[in-house]
Amino acid sequence: MGRQMRVGRLRPRWILALAGLAAATMTVAACGGSAVRGGGGGGGDQETVKLGVLLPLSGVYAPLGEDMQQGLRLYIDEHGGKLGGRRVELVTADEGEGPQTAVPAAKKLIQQDRVVAVTGVVSSAVALGVRDLFTESKIPLVISNAGADEITGEASSDYLWRTSFANTEPNAAFGPYVADQVKGGGVYVIAADYAAGKEAMGGFKETFEAAGGKVADERYTPFGETQDFQPYLNAIQRSGAEAVYCFYAGAEAVAFVKQYEEFGLADELPLYSAGFLTEGGALDAQGDAALGIRTSLNYAPDLDNPANERFRAAYQNRFEEEPTTYAVASYDAAAVLDQALTSIDGDVTGEQIAAALGEVGEVDSPRGTWRFSETHNPVQKYYLREVRKQGAGFTNATVRELEG
Amino acid sequence: MIAWLDANLVSILNGVAFGLLLFTLAVGLSLIFGMMDVLNLSHGALYLVGAYAAYRVVGEAGGSLGAFLLALGVAGVLGLAAGALLAGITQPLARRGHLHQALLTLGVALVVADLLSALFGDEVHSVAAPAGLRGSVRVLGHGYPAYRLFVIGVGLVLAALVYLLVERSRAGAVIRATVADRDMVQAIGVDTRKVLVGVFAFGTLLATCGGVLGGPILGAQPGLDDTVLILGLVIVVIGGLGSVKGAFFGALLIGQIQVLGVTLLPEYASFLLFGTMALILTLRPAGLAGTAARTAAPGSSG
Amino acid sequence: MSAATGPLLEARGLRSGYRGSMVVDGIDLDVGEGGLVAILGRNGVGKTTLISTIMGLVRPYSGSVRLAGRELAGARPDAIARAGVGLVPQGRRVFAPLSVEENLRIAVRRGRAGRWTVERVYELLPQLAERRSHRGDQLSGGEQQMLAIGRALLGNPRLLLLDEPSDGLAPAAVRGVEQVITGLRAEGLAVLLVEQNLRVAFALADEIVVMQKGRIVHRSGTTEFRRSPDIARRFLGVA
Ligand SMILES: Nc1ncnc2c1ncn2[C@@H]1O[C@H](COP(=O)(O)OP(=O)(O)OP(=O)(O)O)[C@@H](O)[C@H]1O
Numbered sequence: 001m002g003r004q005m006r007v008g009r010l011r012p013r014w015i016l017a018l019a020g021l022a023a024a025t026m027t028v029a030a031c032g033g034s035a036v037r038g039g040g041g042g043g044g045d046q047e048t049v050k051l052g053v054l055l056p057l058s059g060v061y062a063p064l065g066e067d068m069q070q071g072l073r074l075y076i077d078e079h080g081g082k083l084g085g086r087r088v089e090l091v092t093a094d095e096g097e098g099p100q101t102a103v104p105a106a107k108k109l110i111q112q113d114r115v116v117a118v119t120g121v122v123s124s125a126v127a128l129g130v131r132d133l134f135t136e137s138k139i140p141l142v143i144s145n146a147g148a149d150e151i152t153g154e155a156s157s158d159y160l161w162r163t164s165f166a167n168t169e170p171n172a173a174f175g176p177y178v179a180d181q182v183k184g185g186g187v188y189v190i191a192a193d194y195a196a197g198k199e200a201m202g203g204f205k206e207t208f209e210a211a212g213g214k215v216a217d218e219r220y221t222p223f224g225e226t227q228d229f230q231p232y233l234n235a236i237q238r239s240g241a242e243a244v245y246c247f248y249a250g251a252e253a254v255a256f257v258k259q260y261e262e263f264g265l266a267d268e269l270p271l272y273s274a275g276f277l278t279e280g281g282a283l284d285a286q287g288d289a290a291l292g293i294r295t296s297l298n299y300a301p302d303l304d305n306p307a308n309e310r311f312r313a314a315y316q317n318r319f320e321e322e323p324t325t326y327a328v329a330s331y332d333a334a335a336v337l338d339q340a341l342t343s344i345d346g347d348v349t350g351e352q353i354a355a356a357l358g359e360v361g362e363v364d365s366p367r368g369t370w371r372f373s374e375t376h377n378p379v380q381k382y383y384l385r386e387v388r389k390q391g392a393g394f395t396n397a398t399v400r401e402l403e404g
Numbered sequence: 405m406i407a408w409l410d411a412n413l414v415s416i417l418n419g420v421a422f423g424l425l426l427f428t429l430a431v432g433l434s435l436i437f438g439m440m441d442v443l444n445l446s447h448g449a450l451y452l453v454g455a456y457a458a459y460r461v462v463g464e465a466g467g468s469l470g471a472f473l474l475a476l477g478v479a480g481v482l483g484l485a486a487g488a489l490l491a492g493i494t495q496p497l498a499r500r501g502h503l504h505q506a507l508l509t510l511g512v513a514l515v516v517a518d519l520l521s522a523l524f525g526d527e528v529h530s531v532a533a534p535a536g537l538r539g540s541v542r543v544l545g546h547g548y549p550a551y552r553l554f555v556i557g558v559g560l561v562l563a564a565l566v567y568l569l570v571e572r573s574r575a576g577a578v579i580r581a582t583v584a585d586r587d588m589v590q591a592i593g594v595d596t597r598k599v600l601v602g603v604f605a606f607g608t609l610l611a612t613c614g615g616v617l618g619g620p621i622l623g624a625q626p627g628l629d630d631t632v633l634i635l636g637l638v639i640v641v642i643g644g645l646g647s648v649k650g651a652f653f654g655a656l657l658i659g660q661i662q663v664l665g666v667t668l669l670p671e672y673a674s675f676l677l678f679g680t681m682a683l684i685l686t687l688r689p690a691g692l693a694g695t696a697a698r699t700a701a702p703g704s705s706g
Numbered sequence: 707m708s709a710a711t712g713p714l715l716e717a718r719g720l721r722s723g724y725r726g727s728m729v730v731d732g733i734d735l736d737v738g739e740g741g742l743v744a745i746l747g748r749n750g751v752g753k754t755t756l757i758s759t760i761m762g763l764v765r766p767y768s769g770s771v772r773l774a775g776r777e778l779a780g781a782r783p784d785a786i787a788r789a790g791v792g793l794v795p796q797g798r799r800v801f802a803p804l805s806v807e808e809n810l811r812i813a814v815r816r817g818r819a820g821r822w823t824v825e826r827v828y829e830l831l832p833q834l835a836e837r838r839s840h841r842g843d844q845l846s847g848g849e850q851q852m853l854a855i856g857r858a859l860l861g862n863p864r865l866l867l868l869d870e871p872s873d874g875l876a877p878a879a880v881r882g883v884e885q886v887i888t889g890l891r892a893e894g895l896a897v898l899l900v901e902q903n904l905r906v907a908f909a910l911a912d913e914i915v916v917m918q919k920g921r922i923v924h925r926s927g928t929t930e931f932r933r934s935p936d937i938a939r940r941f942l943g944v945a
């Protein structure tokens with residue numbers, strides 16, 4: 001999972017639903033309007049495919065959903081509104097905050113709108129909740145965020161693909177580096193108490209301890225209810241640890257990083273984390289407090305490769321902000337679907353797309369080239385990034401590649 | 405003992421800061437419920453209005469003390485207006501009882517929260533502490549954020565002012581008399597509608613200004629409204645309805661429990677808050693400062 | 707307007723009650739400038755409801771209430787109080803959680819200087835001065851009655867409504883109340899008094915009005931009333 005925030009709180013549905021509808025209409029109008037005309041015009045040679053987009057338009061994950069929509073839209077528009085030579089009609093449905101909203105939305109996409117494939121999905125619970133639906137309907141789901149290891153592990157399916165990451169990976173990639181930095185000193189491990197937090201810490205500890213690192217202590221904070229981290233920060237200060245490794249995202253990431261600085265830990269103990277800690281809107285909110293934090297992620301806006309140079313310029317130009325790993329993952333989801341559709345002749349079915357996804361080779365992505373593993377997860381590089389000042393704002397600057 | 409105090413000093417101090425911040429929120433909730441008999445469930449949303457006002461005026465990167473005061477002013481005006489409006493729309497429902505009024509304020513809360521989401525997005529925003537209060541200071545050899553010390557100071561002054569206003573001033577006497585016998589207050593020539601609007605507006609003013617004050621600590625984000633509302637309600641229940649003293653000690657207690665409790669008993673972090681409430685309700689059903697008669701009165705009219 | 711010549715209080719065809727019930731059923735009543743009219747009647751005949759209707763605490767169904775020619779029927783109680791009507795209610799209803807001092811202070815109408823100030827009330831009612839800082843509910847019945855009177859005076863009323871001021875008081879306290887009322891009349895205050903204690907009513911009133919089932923069934927001058935004991939027997943069940 002990327003930026004997980006508080007779930008389960010009371011939220012009004014009606015206004016959100018209206019906003020969602022409005023957003024969906026706008027997306028369809030912007031991206032699919034001409035495609036509808038092309039398909040319905042009866043021109044004959046102009047083929048149209050319907051692609052489902054399942055993203056949070058409302059609720060706590062909405063900011064993530066927005067980055068992901070932007071990445072997707074950018075790719076499709078860069079390719080003249082076509083994927084694999086066919087006009088694309090996007091049908092957007094609201095993932096909401098969990099399976100209650102997302103499962104009916106996915107059913108509608110498949111059964112009513114008759115899409116040939118779906119992309120999106122922020123929440124791991126949603127990805128696992130719709131797994132059987134997609135597998136049985138033989139419609140591929142190209143997941144562009146949800147990170148539970150299971151999705152491309154025990155629960156993997158011919159119809160589930162992922163262009164983002166598995167939760168353990170960025171953390172496992174970081175273990176040896178952190179072990180090397182602290183040189184035998186203890187590292188305090190702290191994370192939000194939920195599945196993604198546990199997976200992240202598991203991934204980190206495994207490679208960290210294998211590289212000779214010592215865990216000073218380990219603590220899980222109540223997920224989504226912790227506003228004040230001071231008690232935990234106090235415990236960290238008293239533990240004698242020499243560095244801290246954490247896993248937080250969204251609201252908790254902002255609070256944790258700000259308080260880490262306010263209570264004077266930033267000057268004493270280096271803070272390490274998977275890159276979600278300082279990604280996107282969280283970094284803006286953390287501001288100065290995030291300066292110097294080192295993180296591990298599969299993308300940084302300043303990566304030096306031609307694909308990223310083009311992508312970043314186009315993204316900044318159009319959306320007036322730095323791209324994020326979330327935007328890249330959905331940009332790449334469009335890219336792999338593009339490749340898959342290109343290899344199909346004539347009528348398109350979900351089954352054909354799933355088979356064709358298996359044949360997709362190297363993907364030339366802004367994050368560097370990657371390919372699908374046996375279980376449909378990206379085999380990719382992770383980078384060491386550091387928060388630095390950039391103009392009036394802040395950025396995650398690449399320091400170097402992390403050795404797998 | 406000394407060693408224990410030294411080790412937990414920062415936590416204790418922090419519990420005080422957090423508690424005093426919650427006091428600004430809870431005291432308005434308590435006055436409006438205890439005195440005017442309206443359970444204002446939009447109180448959390450109004451806190452959030454204040455937090456977003458701070459975000460908009462002060463910003464994330466940092467602003468001057470002037471900007472911070474301006475944010476307080478803006479939030480204050482919004483709070484007063486919202487309170488007057490809420491008093492106006494809940495009053496016609498007074499005869500129908502608590503539930504109707506509470507539901508109406510819940511509706512207002514939902515609409516306000518959604519408007520804020522529409523205006524500011526669903527991102528998490530933080531608010532910079534005003535210039536001069538950033539960074540940390542040494543307190544008995546421990547680093548502590550200067551802004552939180554400021555919150556402690558402001559909170560104590562505010563508590564004293566609210567106490568003097570309600571318990572010692574003429575306006576406070578009118579309010580307490582109105583609670584005791586509304587008709588009789590009218591019969592001595594006081595327009596009690598104005599008292600109602602005044603108390604409501606004062607309570608919501610404290611909520612929005614609390615949002616500005618809390619901005620640099622808790623930030624501004626969707627969902628914060630529910631969190632602070634629940635904490636406020638717990639404090640009102642613990643402290644006793646309509647009691648300034650109760651809200652004060654209840655808030656300090658909840659502050660310590662949220663901070664020190666979590667430090668000492670981390671495994672029970674999620675349980676401590678409601679566990680304390682249940683315990684206090686068992687031992688003192690009317691709350692810390694409440695008398696049975698006082699809490700019985702509002703309940704009987706609904 | 708005939709304000710200068712007519713009575714101070716002029717109620718005509720006044721009807722009121724609770725949720726449709728007819729408790730006050732067509733009352734015509736005058737109280738002259740500086741006059742004292744006593745209303746007698748058994749329990750539950752609607753005396754307090756009449757007082758409350760004049761004060762605006764109970765809304766009239768119909769009829770008019772004029773004070774010095776100005777229509778008050780339908781106005782809010784606070785407006786009626788500001789127009790010059792003071793209420794000393796049945797049961798006294800002092801503000802229990804407030805101190806004596808606070809009870810009086812909140813009754814002072816700001817921005818309008820008048821004859822009565824808190825200090826003058828303390829002069830008139832010295833037993834209150836000794837108890838300034840006591841809570842309303844810590845006072846004796848007599849002291850509470852004095853407090854209720856003092857509180858009403860601070861609005862500088864032209865007409866004082868007194869609802870059973872002697873009820874439940876010790877004889878000494880009753881005499882104290884009588885003295886205070888006599889003193890106030892001497893200052894020209896008009897009073898509408900509800901009283902079950904005939905001795906008190908006779909001692910204070912110029913005119914006696916008897917109510918039964920929401921209507922006035924008898925009215926006469928006090929001396930005349932005292933001379934016809936059968937009226938008292940008929941309507942009040944007393945000798
Ligand atoms: N608030 C109320 N709601 C409904 N009915 C009422 C109310 N107050 C009084 N009543 C009814 O109106 C009638 C007249 O009551 P009211 O108090 O005016 O009588 P009263 O003459 O003042 O009696 P008492 O001598 O006992 O004070 C009674 O039947 C009483 O039950």
Ligand SMILES: [Mg+2]
Nearest residue numbers: 753754755796
């Ligand atoms: Mg009566």
